[in-house]
Amino acid sequence: MNARAAADERGTPVLEVRALSKSFGAVRAVRDVSFSLFAGEVIGLVGDNGAGKSTLVSIVSGGLKPDVGQIVVDGADRTFENPSQARARGIETVFQFLSLVPTLDIAENVFLNREVYGPTRVLRWLKRMHKSEMRRSVVRGFERLGLSLPPPRTKVAALSGGQRQAVAIARVVLWGSHIVLMDEPAASLGVKQTEIVLSFVERLKAQGVAVIFISHNMEHVLRVSDRIVVMRLGEKVFDAPRSDVTAMELVGLITGATTLV
Amino acid sequence: MRIARPFINWSQRNGLFFAYLGLVLFFALSSGRFLTTSNVQVILVQISVFGIIAVPGAMLILSGYIDLSIGSLAVFVSIVFGELVVTRGMSTVWATVVVLLIGLSWGLSQGFLIARLGFSPIVVTLGSLAGARGLGEYISKGQNQYGFGPGFGELGNGQWLGIDIPVWVCAVAFVLGAYVWYQMPYGRHMTAIGSDRAVARSLGIAVKRIPLLLYGASGLAATLGGLIVTSQLDGSSLSIGVGWELQVLTGILLGGVAFTGGRGSLFGVLIGILFIGTLTNGLIVLNISPYLQNVAVGIALVFAAALDVLYQRLDRIPVADPKEEGQPRLRASLKLRRRQR
Numbered sequence: 001m002n003a004r005a006a007a008d009e010r011g012t013p014v015l016e017v018r019a020l021s022k023s024f025g026a027v028r029a030v031r032d033v034s035f036s037l038f039a040g041e042v043i044g045l046v047g048d049n050g051a052g053k054s055t056l057v058s059i060v061s062g063g064l065k066p067d068v069g070q071i072v073v074d075g076a077d078r079t080f081e082n083p084s085q086a087r088a089r090g091i092e093t094v095f096q097f098l099s100l101v102p103t104l105d106i107a108e109n110v111f112l113n114r115e116v117y118g119p120t121r122v123l124r125w126l127k128r129m130h131k132s133e134m135r136r137s138v139v140r141g142f143e144r145l146g147l148s149l150p151p152p153r154t155k156v157a158a159l160s161g162g163q164r165q166a167v168a169i170a171r172v173v174l175w176g177s178h179i180v181l182m183d184e185p186a187a188s189l190g191v192k193q194t195e196i197v198l199s200f201v202e203r204l205k206a207q208g209v210a211v212i213f214i215s216h217n218m219e220h221v222l223r224v225s226d227r228i229v230v231m232r233l234g235e236k237v238f239d240a241p242r243s244d245v246t247a248m249e250l251v252g253l254i255t256g257a258t259t260l261v
Numbered sequence: 262m263r264i265a266r267p268f269i270n271w272s273q274r275n276g277l278f279f280a281y282l283g284l285v286l287f288f289a290l291s292s293g294r295f296l297t298t299s300n301v302q303v304i305l306v307q308i309s310v311f312g313i314i315a316v317p318g319a320m321l322i323l324s325g326y327i328d329l330s331i332g333s334l335a336v337f338v339s340i341v342f343g344e345l346v347v348t349r350g351m352s353t354v355w356a357t358v359v360v361l362l363i364g365l366s367w368g369l370s371q372g373f374l375i376a377r378l379g380f381s382p383i384v385v386t387l388g389s390l391a392g393a394r395g396l397g398e399y400i401s402k403g404q405n406q407y408g409f410g411p412g413f414g415e416l417g418n419g420q421w422l423g424i425d426i427p428v429w430v431c432a433v434a435f436v437l438g439a440y441v442w443y444q445m446p447y448g449r450h451m452t453a454i455g456s457d458r459a460v461a462r463s464l465g466i467a468v469k470r471i472p473l474l475l476y477g478a479s480g481l482a483a484t485l486g487g488l489i490v491t492s493q494l495d496g497s498s499l500s501i502g503v504g505w506e507l508q509v510l511t512g513i514l515l516g517g518v519a520f521t522g523g524r525g526s527l528f529g530v531l532i533g534i535l536f537i538g539t540l541t542n543g544l545i546v547l548n549i550s551p552y553l554q555n556v557a558v559g560i561a562l563v564f565a566a567a568l569d570v571l572y573q574r575l576d577r578i579p580v581a582d583p584k585e586e587g588q589p590r591l592r593a594s595l596k597l598r599r600r601q602r
Contacts, residue, residue, distance in 0.1 A: 061463065062465075063462070063463070082465060083462065083463055083464065083465040084465030085465075086465075087464070087465055093463035094463075095457075095459055095460055095463060096457075096459075096460075099457075099460045099463065099464075100460075101452060101453045101456045101457065101460065101461075101523070102456065102523075102576070103452055103456055103523050103524045103576060104449060104452055104453065104456075108449050112449060112450075112453060112464050112466070113446070113450065113453075113464045113465050113466050115446040115449070126444075127444075127445045127446070128440075128444045128445065129444060129445065129446055155576055157576040158576065
């Protein structure tokens with residue numbers, strides 16, 4: 001199945017980036033980049049250091065503002081002033097090893113910066129958290145997703161890799177987030193932890209979540225991606241289904257030795 | 262067993278609490294003058310200034326920042342207060358308001374440099390430590406001002422319901438601190454910032470505004486501390502604030518707040534501050550050379566480093582999930598806990 005046929009089948013893309021550009025002084029980090037992302041699709045975003053991958057993802061996540069271009073989420077044009085606004089539209093960013101805070105417990109991590117206040121209006125006004133309600137909804141949420149976990153008060157530091165993965169999945173899915181941006185999520189991780197990150201991507205995909213996956217590791221990219229986008233010197237130089245490219249060709253595209261498209 | 266486990270958990274994480282009880286017991290048995298009402302009052306008044314400053318101080322360290330300027334800021338505002346009241350003839354109430362504003366803006370300026378512009382927290386507040394004291398020395402020209410009248414004396418020496426005013430102020434600081442830390446979402450946010458700033462930022466947490474406001478609060482607390490001591494002495498003296506940063510920092514770290522940020526509890530900080538205050542007082546009561554008191558504080562700091570390692574290990578006790586992974590490897594010291602399950 002090629003990309004265009006898939007596009008017709010899946011309707012509106014969940015995320016569309018149109019003619020995005022961003023410069024830092026004289027450095028043109030991202031130049032006129034466009035692409036679409038569909039529900040349940042994983043895009044592997046690759047390129048050499050300084051190719052503009054992280055800048056591109058920061059713009060989509062609300063961390064940076066583009067100079068020109070549009071970000072269209074679920075068919076509507078959006079501009080994000082900060083990461084909170086992007087999160088409100090269902091865009092989550094996941095960094096190094098699942099972006100969890102090990103010294104906080106499960107419920108605290110799932111509700112981090114999305115705390116529930118209350119239960120009364122006065123307490124909401126006083127910004128007092130409704131902790132028991134948050135713990136209850138975490139338990140309900142995990143049941144709904146069919147994930148088993150220790151009590152919600154357990155610190156994430158005490159969880160196994162698989163359990164942490166479940167917390168990270170819950171944090172994305174329970175909030176109805178449907179776009180996840182992952183910037184080098186498996187850099188400097190061991191074999192076992194890397195496997196947890198990669199299967200995290202696969203499980204998100206199974207939940208219908210769309211993922212942009214940045215990595216320098218071609219093996220990881222080829223394993224999890226449906227489509228691969230290559231950036232070089234700020235420009236998109238390649239965009240095609242995974243089956244259309246080999247690891248060798250990818251390396252050529254990244255370094256500029258090969259030109260396809 | 263079921264009832265015992267939370268208690269065992271709690272006591273492992275609050276080992277300092279029992280160490281503190283041991284310390285009190287030791288001093289009480291060594292000297293009849295230690296556990297008297299008047300001496301307990303002395304301890305509480307002495308630690309209340311450190312306690313007030315430790316509340317925002319602990320939050321800063323939890324978020325991965327630090328404020329070393331507190332003692333110097335305290336002496337600076339004390340000198341300015343003396344100058345305003347004695348030389349300029351300003352009323353003590355107005356002078357109090359003015360120096361509180363000075364302390365707040367001093368703290369916010371440091372916060373701006375550190376949180377907004379990304380300057381190093383240690384370097385900026387170290388500069389402040391030297392600079393604020395220097396400014397105080399320059400303004401005072403080495404001369405102390407005194408005689409602020411009985412009204413202002415109430416702040417440091419007055420009582421309400423039989424308890425000294427500074428102790429009340431300290432209690433209010435801790436209650437407010439506990440609300441911000443545990444009832445509002447900021448304790449979690451500070452923990453996240455201290456644990457991994459990039460992750461906190463991607464979650465939309467105010468990684469710049471929170472430390473900025475904490476530096477403001479720290480400046481305000483240091484000013485309040487300086488004013489309380491000025492009131493107790495009924496004079497602005499260059500001896501105020503010497504070594505405060507060490508005392509406060511030792512209390513915070515003893516209380517289990519990780520120096521690298523990302524972990525800590527306000528209850529622990531309270532015990533840590535009590536521990537340091539009781540230790541120095543007990544050594545005085547036992548007539549031990551004042552030179553050795555700093556040695557005791559130093560040893561307490563090293564003890565705090567040991568506690569930090571213990572807490573890190575306790576955090577990592579795995580939750581058994583034999584289906585998912587092999588039996589977790591357990592350290593000898595932790596085996597006991599598993600047997601009790």
